[in-house]
Amino acid sequence: MLYGQHLIGELWQDKAIAEVHIRGTRVTVVDKHGIRDVMGFPSAAIASRAIEAVEASRERMMAVVTRIGASVVVSRINSATPTxxxxxxxxxxxxxxxxxxxxxxxxxxxxxxxxxxxxxxxxxxxxxxxxxxxxxxxxxxxxxxxxxxxxxxxxxxxxxxxxxxxxxxxxxxxxxxxxxxxxxxxxxxxxxxxxxxxxxxxxxxxxxxxxxxxxxxxxxxxx
Incomplete structure (x- = not known):
């Protein structure tokens, strides 16, 4: 566990990752190389607690948490996107x-x-x-x-x-x-x-x- 956020918090330390997508126990990240799957959560309950922890600390993390259907997207506020x-x-x-x-x-x-x-x-x-x-x-x-x-x-x-x-x-x-x-x-x-x-x-x-x-x-x- 890292800041109570488990896997999301660990991934967030990698500044190359712009977004973390959680759908059930599955986790996908977006970085400069594109979109890729990473090791997910062991259970839906653990994933839910991790998302709640990130939502509670999103200001400190400088993150935006968006719920899209069955998915949750955690993205950086200052993530650079080509114009x-x-x-x-x-x-x-x-x-x-x-x-x-x-x-x-x-x-x-x-x-x-x-x-x-x-x-x-x-x-x-x-x-x-x-x-x-x-x-x-x-x-x-x-x-x-x-x-x-x-x-x-x-x-x-x-x-x-x-x-x-x-x-x-x-x-x-x-x-x-x-x-x-x-x-x-x-x-x-x-x-x-x-x-x-x-x-x-x-x-x-x-x-x-x-x-x-x-x-x-x-x-x-x-x-």
């Missing part, structure tokens, strides 16, 4: 692609990103969500500056995250909410579909597969 500008200057994303994504999000159309490093790209593009929007954070999501957290997709203008599933993805496909989704669970037809190559630690390139018509809004674009 759209960083991705453009490093050659991962073009200005044209950023404009396509920004325009789609302004229209509240869905944007999908597929690939091992989708989480990084989704978080960068999240800054393009209009200020003042209500945002539902799915797994590995992020709340853009100036936006308001929504407790569920039913209360949101946008959904942001990796594989948020039902009901967020079907709602986005139907045009009921805007969305920025990585590696979707469902067959989500998006206005802009992107593929990112390379791992999170060394993203190579983002390719715009196509811009397609969004049946819900009746628009059409060509990539």
């Amino acid at each position: 759209v500008f960083d991705l453009i200057t490093s050659g991962v994303v073009t200005e044209g692609q950023a404009d396509q994504v920004g325009s789609a999000l302004e229209r509240m159309d869905p944007v999908t990103v597929v690939g091992p490093a989708a989480r990084v790209v989704v978080r960068a593009f999240a800054a393009l969500v209009p200020t003042g929007s209500r945002v539902f954070e799915g797994p590995y999501g992020i709340l853009p500056a100036g936006c308001v957290a929504a407790t569920s997709p039913l209360d949101a203008d946008y959904a942001i995250g990796i594989r948020p599933g039902v009901p967020a993805e079907p709602m986005a496909a139907a045009g009921q909410i805007g969305a920025l989704i990585g590696n979707p669970e469902t067959d989500l037809r998006a206005a802009v579909r992107l593929v990112v190559s390379g791992p999170s630690s060394l993203i190579r390139q983002v390719t715009c597969v196509e811009e397609v018509a969004n049946p819900a809004h009746g628009g059409s674009w060509t990539g």
Whole structure:
């Protein structure tokens, strides 16, 4: 036991780890190399006590604790995330692609990103969500500056995250909410579909597969 937080506290000492995800007894961490599983808890009761201990000491740990469905995410307040500008200057994303994504999000159309490093790209593009929007954070999501957290997709203008599933993805496909989704669970037809190559630690390139018509809004674009 470390500060009464057991496994979470031990992992938190590694500054390279940006997030710790707990789902039941399973534990997954996010660091510069991407997403990986680590040794989990021996029982659900121990995991629950560890989460309670972290919630009680989150200010000292400088951590944010978010409950997303059956998962709990512990993330660093000052965790560095590449920006759209960083991705453009490093050659991962073009200005044209950023404009396509920004325009789609302004229209509240869905944007999908597929690939091992989708989480990084989704978080960068999240800054393009209009200020003042209500945002539902799915797994590995992020709340853009100036936006308001929504407790569920039913209360949101946008959904942001990796594989948020039902009901967020079907709602986005139907045009009921805007969305920025990585590696979707469902067959989500998006206005802009992107593929990112390379791992999170060394993203190579983002390719715009196509811009397609969004049946819900009746628009059409060509990539």
